[in-house]
Amino acid sequence: MKSLQMFGLALGAAMALSTAAYAQDIPVAVAGPMTGGESAFGRQMKNGADLAVADINAAGGVLGKKLSLQVGDDVCDPKQARSVAEKLSGNKVPFVAGHFCSSSSIPASEVYAESNVLQITPASTNPLFTERKLWNVLRVCGRDDQQGLVAADYIKKNYTGKNVAILNDKTTYGKGLADETKKALNAAGFTEKLFESYNKGDKDFNAIVSRLKSENIDLVYVGGYHQESGLIVRQMRAQGLKAVLMAGDALNDKEFATITGADAEGTLFTFGPDPRNKPTAKAVVEKFKAKGIDPEGYTLYTYATMQVWSQAVAKVGSTDPKKVVEAIKAGEWDTVIGKLGFDAKGDIKAIDYVVYKWDAKGNYAEITKQGS
Amino acid sequence: MAYFSQQLINGLVLGSIYGLIAIGYTMVYGIVGMINFAHGDIFMIGGFVALITFLILVSIGLTFVPVILLLVLLVAMAMTALYGWSVERIAYRPLRHSFRLAPMLSAIGMSFALTNFAQVAQGARVKPVPPIVTGGYSLFERDGFVVQLSNIQIIVVITTLVLLALFTWLVSRTRLGRDMRACEQDQTMAALLGVDVDRTISMTFVIGAALAAVAGMMYLLYYGLVDFFMGFVAGIKAFTAAVLGGIGSLPGAMLGGLSIGLIETMWSAYFSVEYKDVAAFSILIVVLIFLPTGLLGRPEVEKV
Numbered sequence: 251m252k253s254l255q256m257f258g259l260a261l262g263a264a265m266a267l268s269t270a271a272y273a274q275d276i277p278v279a280v281a282g283p284m285t286g287g288e289s290a291f292g293r294q295m296k297n298g299a300d301l302a303v304a305d306i307n308a309a310g311g312v313l314g315k316k317l318s319l320q321v322g323d324d325v326c327d328p329k330q331a332r333s334v335a336e337k338l339s340g341n342k343v344p345f346v347a348g349h350f351c352s353s354s355s356i357p358a359s360e361v362y363a364e365s366n367v368l369q370i371t372p373a374s375t376n377p378l379f380t381e382r383k384l385w386n387v388l389r390v391c392g393r394d395d396q397q398g399l400v401a402a403d404y405i406k407k408n409y410t411g412k413n414v415a416i417l418n419d420k421t422t423y424g425k426g427l428a429d430e431t432k433k434a435l436n437a438a439g440f441t442e443k444l445f446e447s448y449n450k451g452d453k454d455f456n457a458i459v460s461r462l463k464s465e466n467i468d469l470v471y472v473g474g475y476h477q478e479s480g481l482i483v484r485q486m487r488a489q490g491l492k493a494v495l496m497a498g499d500a501l502n503d504k505e506f507a508t509i510t511g512a513d514a515e516g517t518l519f520t521f522g523p524d525p526r527n528k529p530t531a532k533a534v535v536e537k538f539k540a541k542g543i544d545p546e547g548y549t550l551y552t553y554a555t556m557q558v559w560s561q562a563v564a565k566v567g568s569t570d571p572k573k574v575v576e577a578i579k580a581g582e583w584d585t586v587i588g589k590l591g592f593d594a595k596g597d598i599k600a601i602d603y604v605v606y607k608w609d610a611k612g613n614y615a616e617i618t619k620q621g622s
Numbered sequence: 623m624a625y626f627s628q629q630l631i632n633g634l635v636l637g638s639i640y641g642l643i644a645i646g647y648t649m650v651y652g653i654v655g656m657i658n659f660a661h662g663d664i665f666m667i668g669g670f671v672a673l674i675t676f677l678i679l680v681s682i683g684l685t686f687v688p689v690i691l692l693l694v695l696l697v698a699m700a701m702t703a704l705y706g707w708s709v710e711r712i713a714y715r716p717l718r719h720s721f722r723l724a725p726m727l728s729a730i731g732m733s734f735a736l737t738n739f740a741q742v743a744q745g746a747r748v749k750p751v752p753p754i755v756t757g758g759y760s761l762f763e764r765d766g767f768v769v770q771l772s773n774i775q776i777i778v779v780i781t782t783l784v785l786l787a788l789f790t791w792l793v794s795r796t797r798l799g800r801d802m803r804a805c806e807q808d809q810t811m812a813a814l815l816g817v818d819v820d821r822t823i824s825m826t827f828v829i830g831a832a833l834a835a836v837a838g839m840m841y842l843l844y845y846g847l848v849d850f851f852m853g854f855v856a857g858i859k860a861f862t863a864a865v866l867g868g869i870g871s872l873p874g875a876m877l878g879g880l881s882i883g884l885i886e887t888m889w890s891a892y893f894s895v896e897y898k899d900v901a902a903f904s905i906l907i908v909v910l911i912f913l914p915t916g917l918l919g920r921p922e923v924e925k926v
Contacts, residue, residue, distance in 0.1 A: 284746075285741070285746030285747075286746055286851075287748055287849065289746050289747050290747065420896075446894065446895045446896070447895065447896045448895050448896070449899070451851075451855065453841075453845045453847075453852070454632075454636050454845070454886075456632035456635075456636070456887070457629060457632050457633075457886070457887045457888075457890035457891050457895065457898075458890060458895055460625065460628045460629050460632060460891065461890070461891060461895075463628070463767060463768075464625045464628075464767055466766065477748055477847075480750075481845060481846075481847075484753070484845075484846055488758065488770070488772050488774075489628070489770045489772075490760065490768055490770045505747075505748070505750075508750045509748070509750040509846065509847060511752045511753055513753075
């Protein structure tokens with residue numbers, strides 16, 4: 251009998267503790283491909299979110315409460331993204347930083363819109379994400395139509411009179427980006443020699459590479475992710491094809507160079523001006539470096555989404571997503587990636603893409619000045 | 623012509639890898655009459671073992687590539703064979719006299735178990751290796767198109783041919799091969815005549831897994847990466863190859879593998895890359911309509 255009493259007491263205490271913890275914390279979430287082929291980017295996002303939440307909590311939290319971070323893994327799969335979105339909505343999360351793949355962010359945003367959740371993507375660049383007049387979506391990165399323009403501009407300047415091929419991986423992101431680049435190129439009076447698609451997850455690109463070789467391609471533009479791009483580069487070099495590969499923001503992870511080895515040299519991609527070099531990011535970059543993390547790619551963008559949201563919540567005095575969205579769109583926010591303002595659709599106002607180049611040692615650096 | 627030769631090389635190499643995996647499907651089907659759906663994952667395990675062995679050998683300072691390759695090959699075959707043996711022992715042998723579908727369902731379960739095991743044990747990320755076998759030859763040039771044949775492509779095709787010859791010999795000329803053929807025809811009768819059926823079936827799985835390990839290693843060398851999910855697609859393609867060639871027939875599996883590899887490559891070369899899988903599977907359907915037992919398959923005799 252006594253043991254039963256003790257048990258009851260312990261249970262009661264445990265429940266009291268857990269509800270207390272629940273009442274104190276505001277749950278927020280980061281969602282992206284934590285596993286699978288794109289997990290390198292999921293890790294970038296999680297690193298960014300982890301540190302942002304820790305920093306916000308260290309500074310006293312939001313509305314006097316601490317944030318607790320939940321992690322959703324969508325494996326860059328649209329179906330998985332929906333179920334992750336449903337799970338997070340069920341956990342009464344008012345805000346999600348995510349997802350990574352456009353093909354995940356878009357279906358997930360519909361679930362969030364219905365369940366009253368605010369979504370800020372740090373990484374999904376497909377224009378459609380903010381073009382569907384959903385009330386709850388914002389993004390802190392650029393769009394593929396802008397990215398395509400910058401890529402097309404670079405190609406036209408440096409490859410006029412040469413042969414260009416465009417490939418895509420049939421995903422929302424890859425196909426969208428390839429289409430935007432093609433559109434921008436064609437509008438500039440430049441016609442590609444080959445427009446083809448492959449399956450995301452393919453490993454054997456030898457047939458395509460031989461085809462590029464027979465068409466004497468000088469530059470191949472890929473709308474796709476880093477794994478396939480890396481394999482294409484490797485197989486091009488094995489077949490003795492010297493063509494340069496150019497891709498979008500999905501090449502901004504060091505993992506690309508581990509696939510290609512020294513063959514990465516000369517590969518180009520477009521991305522925002524390196525956030526790590528911004529004066530606003532200096533202190534946070536130091537913190538990441540102290541933990542042994544290189545805050546590359548979308549790490550700081552994810553950190554920034556948390557900052558925007560927490561500042562807006564503090565200003566509104568509530569986590570009500572509808573009010574927070576209004577506030578975010580109305581104001582300007584200081585973040586690690588600079589001052590951000592949003593338009594009515596939810597895109598950031600000032601965006602510029604620059605061209606980066608990989609070297610043989612597995613590093614990348616900007617090669618064009620901003621806005622060019 | 624130069625372009626065609628290059629695509630032919632591409633297709634033959636891809637087909638060889640499919641063929642190596644397909645042999646494992648076909649041998650098991652021939653003897654036990656079940657489709658070992660976990661075979662694609664055994665192939666994936668082979669790739670991972672090869673990767674781990676390679677990294678260990680490099681970290682202890684071995685640099686002579688032929689020795690590395692040989693050691694990796696042996697370790698990968700041995701370890702993966704152990705996996706093949708265990709899978710049979712755990713998941714199939716207890717169900718051998720159960721109803722026909724039971725081992726197949728068990729195989730699907732085993733496939734998931736192995737995939738998830740690799741995901742948990744090795745992480746979900748892609749594991750790349752730097753190019754190990756580099757270099758190659760420019761065969762000839764026409765109209766500015768240079769036909770390249772890389773060393774690794776030569777290794778893949780030669781290894782496949784040697785292994786195919788070795789196992790054809792093993793099945794047709796050795797004691798073990800005779801036991802295997804006996805079990806294929808009638809397990810009860812073979813047992814009555816002194817053939818150790820359990821051992822023979824175990825050996826079949828061991829050999830199939832060892833071949834899958836070779837395929838896994840070739841895959842690692844050729845494409846430079848492995849991931850926990852690669853067994854699924856490769857397994858489906860190889861299974862298709864086995865069916866196309868006539869399931870149960872060793873040369874058929876190889877022929878099926880080469881056909882699938884060539885169809886995919888040639889379709890990508892002259893039509894669209896997008897529809898290469900559609901092309902491969904359409905041809906499979908057409909072949910099966912006119913030759914229900916596949917290219918080299920024998921019609922199944924209903925045992926009374």
